[in-house]
Amino acid sequence: MLQGRKTLINIFILGIGFMLMFTAFQTCGNIEQTVIKSFNSSEFHGSGYNSMAIIYGVFSASNLIAPSVVAVIGPQLSLFFSGLVYSGYIAMFIHPFTWSFYTVSVLVGIAAAVLWTAQGNLLTINSTDSTIGRNSGIFWALLQFSLFFGNLYIYVQWHDKAHISDKDRQTVFISLTVISLVGNFLFFLIQRIEPEAPPSEASESLLPGDNSESSSVVVSQSLSTQALNAFKKAIQLAMTKEMLLLSVSIAYTGLELTFYSGVYGTCIGAMNQFGEHAKGLIGLSGIFIGIGEILGGSLFGILNQWNRWGRNPVVFLGLATHFLAFYLIFLNIASDAPLAPEEGTDLRSFIPPNVNVALLCSFLLGLGDSCFNTQLLSIIGFMYRDDSAPAFAVFKFVQSITAAVAFFYSNYLLLHWQLLIMVLVGFVGTLSFFVAEWLVVSHQRNSDYDSI
Template sequence: MDSREEEAPLVPSPDLESQSVRRSHTRDVHVLSCSFLLIFLAYGAAQNLESTVLTVQNLGTTSLGILYVSFTFFSLVASPMVRSLGTKNALILGSTGYWLFIAANLIPSWYTMVPAALYMGFAASIIWVGQGTYLTSTARSHAEDFKVHEGTVIGKFNGEFWGMFASHQFVGNLFSLFLLGDEEVLITTGICVVNIKFMLLLDVTVPISFNSYPSMFSCYVIDNAVFQIRAEYTKHIVRPAIGESGVGGAMAVYGAFDAVCSLAAGRLTSGLPSITLIVSGGALIQAIVLLWILLKYSIVSGVLGVVYPLVMAAMLGMGDAVFNTQLNALLGLLFRDDTEGAFAQLKVWQSATIAVVFFVGPFVSLQAMVLVMIGVLGVSMAAFLFLMLYSEKAFSPRTP
């Protein structure tokens, strides 16, 4: 008999068991991150088709508007649904909505796109609430197992997830350069099938119960700022400056900075003070972009005509990275008894705002949109800072 076999312990040592647990926690984050990269790589390509190819009777944009109205409605009841299904089952079921919506683009009509959009609204509500709950509970389990600071683990896990998620903007825009139409739909439908298989690899996690904290309206509002800016940015700045062909390149820059800054911001997160500092920095970057657009920006020729939109794309990507990683980490830290409900409320505000952008955006000028966003950003940051002061007092140890 091999001497190495004789020396092998019959019962694994505690150190080996700890390493196994650690691999399990980080493995789940890797799987979840890769799954969302795949599904939104596919969905992003389909969403581009909605606004560029399905233009007859505004079928594409109307379908997207219906999707986000449905998303808003179902987010109101997503919390009990996810709690009943379990986070893993919610993630798997939610993936099917993206597959169906992308497949509907093969036969685009009111009879295929509208039902698919309605179902995807339901699917999106449970997949995103499931994602936030699953990632947070996994981070809490990891922190408890290894006796490390919970805020640091939540920040690190969110950084990895949102970094991988954001990279779909970069990869997807490059992907769209080589494929178009039915060929793109077929491939992205196949990607969704692979994604569902990825979801099946996730372990089942049980959320840990802690004390609850008050609601955070400011988080829900501030997290919508980047998307609204981004939609108007491509329409009013990128296309006039560098043309339709430049949109993909600008959004690839956006995605690259979003991904890198998500990873960096997640690594820097350690608790409420770090979240406050990082979010304030992100809000400042967004304010600079808004004021630049409102007061100084004008389309110019030559190299600067290309550079300016790309610099804006990079700054918007940085802001998106900050808000995604930090506000989702903050929800995980403060909402401990009802994690599902917290992320459900976040998605209600996000999806409602996006629906408004799709339906109202074409009728509102860029200047009016920027003014509204400056006001929203200011009110949101004031509420956010007030919340941080309140939370710091709640977290600080009480003296007898």
């Protein structure tokens, strides 16, 4: 009973720490391209889209070394030091230089891989087979609240700003840096959990940094061999028919992650037709994205436990939701909005620009994203229960690679071309998910028949 209470407290601390960190970081990502356009400095020539492309590109490659880092220094210190890099990225905007901007972008990509590996490690250590679903839900909900609080702060600060001054920028980023650092130091409150029974070989690998004799043996083994074996296993899983099918859906989540977390907010802030409150609407848009994520994650997490109709209806709902959002965005937002200068764009699309429609689209983007992600996590966790670590490494690799590509082309493509790419990939990804789900269900039925 006492052990269970301690692990639940650890999950809440982990979730609140991530909520504070990503309240700062996701807010930073949402506004940075708009902020960069307002810099009055001839020394700075960076692009927020390029920065995010670098972060996600390095993140994907760094998944290969992250398990070894966590094994050496333990998950708690991994979270703290990775979090410091995130805080450094945010603090860089207080007085930015081009060289520091791109240098820290590379470091954040490495830190992201270590951070999420350590997060999964701690979530596993503090969970049992019967509590892993509950604990994952608690962590997800707390993490998604970061979209709400951070963007609410931006809306309050900027709702009446037609131009972002240096003082406005510094005030916001100093505050975000402090919030991020508070989240980092919360990780030290996570209590150490001792295994109640002698761990198996599999569970020993989930306890890096443990001072016990068994963990010392694990850590003393060749980390390069462990990393190589994990890499080989990930490659094997990536080549399976089911994972190849799911990779198209995963790639789509990377594209739309880029769009809702970086591009769409920039588009809203660039629309002069929205009046002097356009910059503040960036924060309000993020709030509605967060509401959609929280609502969808909670609702579909519950429905997934029943699994009466399978995963396909939820994924189809996500596609329909996103297609509706893309169509309304196409009608409501000017095509040059992603590339507009700091002064914004005076162009209009096919209907008079409407703030309510823009915010409805934000909600639909968050809701649709939760549809895809909850079902992908569910099906991958079900199919690769015994190889979850390399399977989710493939998931993160594919998602971060496509996010990097999307952030790169966001520098050059008009809005309607970006929407077209997501429509095509989303349609093919949904069909491939349907086939993968059918293969899983067929295999499960055959297994049930063989057991009978």
